[in-house]
Amino acid sequence: MGKIISFSNKKGGVGKTTTAINMAAYCADLGKKVLLIDIDSQGNATTGLGFSKSALKKSVYNVLIEDDNIAGNILPTQVKLLDILPANVDLTGAEVDLVYKKNRERILKTALEKIRNDYDYIFIDCPPSLGLLTINAWVSSDSVIIPLQSEYYALEGVSQLMNTIAMVRQHLNPNLQIEGVVITMYDGRALISKQITAEIKKFFKNKLYEIIIPRNVRLSEAPSHGVPIMLHDPKCVGARAYKALAEEFLSKQR
Numbered sequence: 152m153g154k155i156i157s158f159s160n161k162k163g164g165v166g167k168t169t170t171a172i173n174m175a176a177y178c179a180d181l182g183k184k185v186l187l188i189d190i191d192s193q194g195n196a197t198t199g200l201g202f203s204k205s206a207l208k209k210s211v212y213n214v215l216i217e218d219d220n221i222a223g224n225i226l227p228t229q230v231k232l233l234d235i236l237p238a239n240v241d242l243t244g245a246e247v248d249l250v251y252k253k254n255r256e257r258i259l260k261t262a263l264e265k266i267r268n269d270y271d272y273i274f275i276d277c278p279p280s281l282g283l284l285t286i287n288a289w290v291s292s293d294s295v296i297i298p299l300q301s302e303y304y305a306l307e308g309v310s311q312l313m314n315t316i317a318m319v320r321q322h323l324n325p326n327l328q329i330e331g332v333v334i335t336m337y338d339g340r341a342l343i344s345k346q347i348t349a350e351i352k353k354f355f356k357n358k359l360y361e362i363i364i365p366r367n368v369r370l371s372e373a374p375s376h377g378v379p380i381m382l383h384d385p386k387c388v389g390a391r392a393y394k395a396l397a398e399e400f401l402s403k404q405r
Contacts, residue, residue, distance in 0.1 A: 153270040157288040157295045161308045165281035165300040166335030168195040171276040177397030179233035183271040187235045194238035196276040203378030210239040216248045221262040249283040260291040289319045294330035299345040301337045315332035335364040362396040
């Protein structure tokens, strides 16, 4: 049975989608069958893997709102063993549409039960908010990975995020765990980065991954080419960091 993991942070611009894409790509490169689900209406995971949101006729929206068969909406990517359930422009209205659906918090969970055994890992790229799309992802998931930027405001929204996860655990998914915390956009030259990293370590302790993702121009370029960093510049410092992070993640699964 595949393990389902949400990538979440209520703050945008923290490297959440970059982390989801590149961890998915490197886990696939390491021999795992992976599905990446883009449940963020911005659709950055979709475009980051080379798909045009406006050209897609089928997406995660059709699964959530129109009860489409999930398998028929999944697409292969350029990376062997990595599939995507993409987002398209329709997903923008999904939060409103979900309000009127029966068992609206569990729609994605029900859909994923049909294909869960087809994958080793299912990664869900969540919106930078705590609405119904994110709740659907958490109810479906075994655990959550939290990317945190090593900047002053990084810890500001974490307590609210943790409180919401606790509420979901209490009322909707008692098995939901924190899988781990990833420090992203790290600038080793800045004293504040080192100070914030120390605070994050104190707060999350053994949940913090040892591998830290540095600021890297090549990482920020890759999405504009529609590829993960392993296909853009596999030798750059960002690529090496994400490969090491995927290896650390998989070693913890054992």
